[in-house]
Amino acid sequence: MQKFGLLTGIVAILAACINVAPHATAAAPPQTLKILGASAQLRVTVSPGIGSYAVTFTPFHWSFGGTVGKPITQAMIKSGTDANGHWREIAFTWPGEQANPAFIRCYSKTPIIEFNLDIHGPGQAPFPIFPAVRQAPAGLLHLSFANHVFYPHVFKTAPTAAPWILFDRHFNTVVISPLHSFMTNAMIGNGRSLIGQTVGPRVRLTGGALRLATIMVFGHGIENTFSQWGRALTTSFHRPHTANNADPLLKYLGYWTDNGAIYYYNFDKTIGYTGTLLAVKKQFASEHIPLHYMQLDSWWYQKSNTSVSGRPLGAMNDKIAQGTWNHYGGTMLYKAAPELFPDGLAAFQHHLGMPLITHARWIDPASPYHTKYLISGVAAIDPRWWNHIVHYLYASGVICYEQDWLNEIYRHSPAMATTPGVGRAFTDDMAAACQKYGLAMQYCMETPRFLLQGAHYGNLTSVRVATDRFCPDRYNDAIYNDAFASAIGSWPWVDNFRSTETENLLVATLTAGPVGVSDAMGKESASNIFHAIRADGVIVKPDQPLVPTDQTILADALRQRRPLIAATFTNHGCRTDYVFICRRKHDHSTFAFTPASLGFFGQCYLYNLLRHSGRAQAAKAIVSAHLKPGGWRCYELCPIKSGMALLGDTAQFVPTGRSRIPHAAISHGTLTIALRFAKGEAALPLQVYAAAMPKVTTSSGAISAVRYHGHIASFQVKRSSSSSAETITITVRAGG
Secondary structure (H helix, E strand, O other), X not given: OXXXXXXXXXXXXXXXXXXXXXXXXXXXXOOOEEEEEOOOOEEEEEEOOOOEEEEEEOOOOEEEEXXXXXXXXXXXXXXXXXXXXXXXXXXXXXXOOXXXXXXXXXXXXXXXXXXXXXXXXXXXXXXXXOOEEEEOOOOOEEEEEOOOOOOOEEOOOOOOOOOXXXXXXXXXXXXXXXXXXXXXXXXXXXXXXXXXXXXXXXXXXOOXXXXXXXXXXXXXXXXXHHHHHHHHHHHHXXXXXXOOOOOHHHHEEEEOOXXXXXXXXXXXXXXXXXXHHHHHHHHHHHOOOOOOOEEEOHHHEEEOOEOOOOOEOOOOOOOOOOOHHHOOOOEEEEEEOOOOOOOOHHHHHXXXXXXXXXXXXXXXXXXXXXXXXXXXXXXXXXXXXXXXXXXXXXXXXXXXXXXXXXXXXXXOXXXXXXOXXXXXXXXXXXXXXHXXXXXXXXXXXXXXXXXXXXXXXXXXXEEEOOOOOOOXXXXXXXXXXXXXXXXXXXXXXXXXXXXXXXXXXXHHHHOOOOEEEOOOOOOOOHHHHOOOEOOOOEEOOOOOOOEEOHHHHHHHHOOOOXXXXXXEEEOOOOOEEEEEEEOOOOOOOEEEEXXXXXXXXXXXXXXXXXXXXXXXXXXXXXXXXXXOOOOEXXXXXXXXXXXXXXXXXXXXXXXXXXXXXXXXXXXXXXXXXXXXXXXXXXXXXXXXXXXXXXXEEEXXXXXXXXXXXXXXXXXXXXXXXXXXXXXXXXXXXXXX
């Protein structure tokens, strides 16, 4: 009995130690944890006892508050550094059986917040919502991109994987978007009583982990903050921004056979499809128009005659030779149709003498590829398939792979939306194979989630921003979408048009992306084309894509029906802006803006690129006019310094584009211009605004045909030889 009593006492003492020890060594959880970021302009607070959190941006007096719904545990402050800089975070354990780790992070120097929750499987809907912001600033306006083909912008919060842009009438802005798992996750809420992200309702997480990550970027200016968001996103993925002349597609004029083109499923029956395209090149060359690549659309390879939904189809063109090329279904064999290319694609490319861009669709359910490779629905998720087809393209002189029908591929490949990793395998394997063989990529018919995923890939150099056959009806969507394309590090492509369509050619050039025409032989306009390119085919383009002004976005959000005003620029010492204005359907006729709203101050010169006339004016002075239905204007805005302003080579749509004027500066009454000549160009025109007749000299060559009228000095710059490219320096000294 004594032994038993002693043993009982020892057990009781041990039990007491076990129960007491945690309380004795652990302090009571703090009521609130706080961290600061963005040079103390951002504040994050977490209250573990009630599971609430808040993000406050003091310059705007904005606060966003939410809750996880239950108390949280193991909350602590951590710090570290990643690609976006030094950060501090409040890490904690999400309440529930699986104890998933979560954090809210802010960056020391930049106004960026990251929310993160790693969800470990198994699991299925309903998944947690994080963030789940229930308290937001009142009166914010919303802009996002719908879950439809070519991601049309909407002035509401779209329930998909897309950035949400929230702004007030003073252009204070925050952009919120997913940062991970784009194929399965989505933003949810109305932007007022709920701003959140969660996992799609069809997802089944059988094991492993799924990341629910959200990025939040604050800034002043709608387009400026959207660009900052894009830089934060691509920096997170270590994805460099593609230069706008990084490959032949971006640098040079090309020829397209896409839907809407003259030779889309159509050719001269007397010489065949390949003969027709060879004749196109010859025709352009006869007018000294340099083409540097040719795009082959879906007609070039072997397809089924069944739609992606299984509906039987007829021939695309029943007035011309039949065969697998003339079908409009899914890919049967991604190989040149022998009816069109009896010697193969490589032989045609060699004869053509210029590189190719090739289009691709979905993989048909009846394709023999299903027996050899891993295909999910209608999408290849097998690296072997991608290496097989990209090697074939590489050996055939292809420089860019265009993946079309992305919206339908996602819709008809259900595992992309239900199984984490499947959608990313499709895009990762595509990008890796193209990278291996040096091919660029282009996305077409994409939805927002593909653009976000595309932010990972440095070789995704261009994305389509409008539906087939570019025309004025497409301008509104294309110009709004330009900003999204640019934000993910790529360049916008508006699609094909005729070179005789001056307005379409102008807008395409101002996007700073590809420029490609689709004329019938003998119908091309050389004079129009040379407004967009140099003699060697290099596009003379601005630094950034054409995007709506903040004033236009605000007016559209408020449904004020004003004409669309969009702008872009060249900034190489003397910043030049290009302002495009068009009257859309249902718009009022009058437009108005000030150069000051675009960042100008003091005096500037307003040059009408259509009428080739202009005036000096104060930056705060209003520019206004009436437009007829469908009417448009395009202005060049140049700052006046030391009584001078550089208008540039006004024979171009973009007179100061870097491929024509790589550098310019005005200082102490002297304007210095670096002027780039292409091979074959012997003389180039320049125009300068000057309060008095200036003195013009050059480092080499000669200045001729000098005229001074209406405060505009016009002159020709000649060089001694046009056998090669050359940059020469022109000096303009103020008169008076």
